Amino acid sequence: MPAKIIDGKAFAAKVRAQVAEHVSRLDKEHGITPGLAVVLVGEDPASQVYVRSKGKMTVEVGMKSVEHKLDVDTAEPDLLALIDQLNNDPSIHGILVQLPLPMHLNEDLVINAIDPAKDVDGFHISNVGLLGTGQKSMVPCTPLGCLMMLRDHHGSISGMDAVVIGRSNIVGKPMAQLLLNDSATVTIAHSRTKDLPDVVRRADIVVAAVGRPEMVPGDWIKEGATVIDVGINRVDAPEKGEGKTRLVGDCHFESCAERAGAITPVPGGVGPMTIACLLANTVTACCRANGLAEPE
Numbered sequence: 001m002p003a004k005i006i007d008g009k010a011f012a013a014k015v016r017a018q019v020a021e022h023v024s025r026l027d028k029e030h031g032i033t034p035g036l037a038v039v040l041v042g043e044d045p046a047s048q049v050y051v052r053s054k055g056k057m058t059v060e061v062g063m064k065s066v067e068h069k070l071d072v073d074t075a076e077p078d079l080l081a082l083i084d085q086l087n088n089d090p091s092i093h094g095i096l097v098q099l100p101l102p103m104h105l106n107e108d109l110v111i112n113a114i115d116p117a118k119d120v121d122g123f124h125i126s127n128v129g130l131l132g133t134g135q136k137s138m139v140p141c142t143p144l145g146c147l148m149m150l151r152d153h154h155g156s157i158s159g160m161d162a163v164v165i166g167r168s169n170i171v172g173k174p175m176a177q178l179l180l181n182d183s184a185t186v187t188i189a190h191s192r193t194k195d196l197p198d199v200v201r202r203a204d205i206v207v208a209a210v211g212r213p214e215m216v217p218g219d220w221i222k223e224g225a226t227v228i229d230v231g232i233n234r235v236d237a238p239e240k241g242e243g244k245t246r247l248v249g250d251c252h253f254e255s256c257a258e259r260a261g262a263i264t265p266v267p268g269g270v271g272p273m274t275i276a277c278l279l280a281n282t283v284t285a286c287c288r289a290n291g292l293a294e295p296e
């Protein structure tokens with residue numbers, strides 16, 4: 001049977017519609033508009049695209065969007081002063097500093113300067129600790145989007161064998177933590193893992209977050225497994241014309257889809273869910289800041 005294609009684009013649209021509904025209720029019932037501030041340092045083209053689309057979608061769901069674009073050579077104290085200002089601005093409920101930062105800026109220092117209650121990316125050390133101990137926190141957007149798709153597809157993932165390939169702080173580790181909090185049996189694989197194909201073959205759920213185009217072939221996938229492909233890799237596409245490119249995931253889609261029970265495509269899988277979860281986190285932060293009931 002061909003794998004079910006998990007449509008992240010449609011799911012994300014549903015999540016954004018729910019966010020918009022909540023935002024409208026907050027306005028009508030409490031006169032509150034959630035606000036999201038995005039800080040971009042430098043002119044990395046991919047980051048510029050992400051920031052633009054985050055701003056556009058923030059406005060589309062009825063929230064306030066503020067963008068701060070800073071020079072590539074912005075000094076650390078100036079960036080920290082801006083974060084302090086946003087921390088103290090009651091109209092801002094979420095703050096996102098677009099990563100990666102230029103080399104001269106200390107990413108940990110900058111992220112940990114954000115008020116944890118406004119840390120809608122969930123990267124602040126307090127939120128990492130809260131997630132790690134199963135307490136209420138801000139959850140990183142990409143892994144949260146993956147978990148939502150898994151819960152939607154499976155209902156419960158309790159007791160399932162999950163393998164996360166990749167151990168970054170922004171995807172792999174929080175993903176593993178979320179799967180564990182949902183009672184999956186979790187293995188984290190990385191570049192030093194021995195016999196990666198065998199490790200992956202055991203998995204009922206495979207989450208690939210590596211950054212290597214089509215690294216996972218279909219014959220690593222257990223029959224019927226669910227494959228969540230986080231990777232976004234741009235590769236040459238001479239078949240589309242000279243100099244053309246296309247996006248591929250970390251999994252070889254066609255061969256993985258032959259064996260998987262369900263799979264996310266790239267593009268149109270995890271990517272759209274990430275921004276939808278960012279918007280949802282901002283509403284959650286706004287509700288918490290005002291002592292109001294949070295969205296489910």
Ligand code: NDP
Nearest residue numbers: 142166167168171190191209210211230231232270271274
């Ligand atoms: P990082 O580069 O920070 O981490 C990559 C991880 O993959 C590392 O833990 C690394 O292991 C592991 N790895 C590298 N090579 C291998 C290998 N041959 N075998 C097994 N593991 C390996 O990447 P990110 O976590 O930031 O991102 C991963 C991918 O997800 C990228 O393609 C990125 O573009 C995409 N992404 C997509 C998002 C979305 O919204 N869809 C959001 C964020 C990221 P080690 O630690 O040992 O070096």
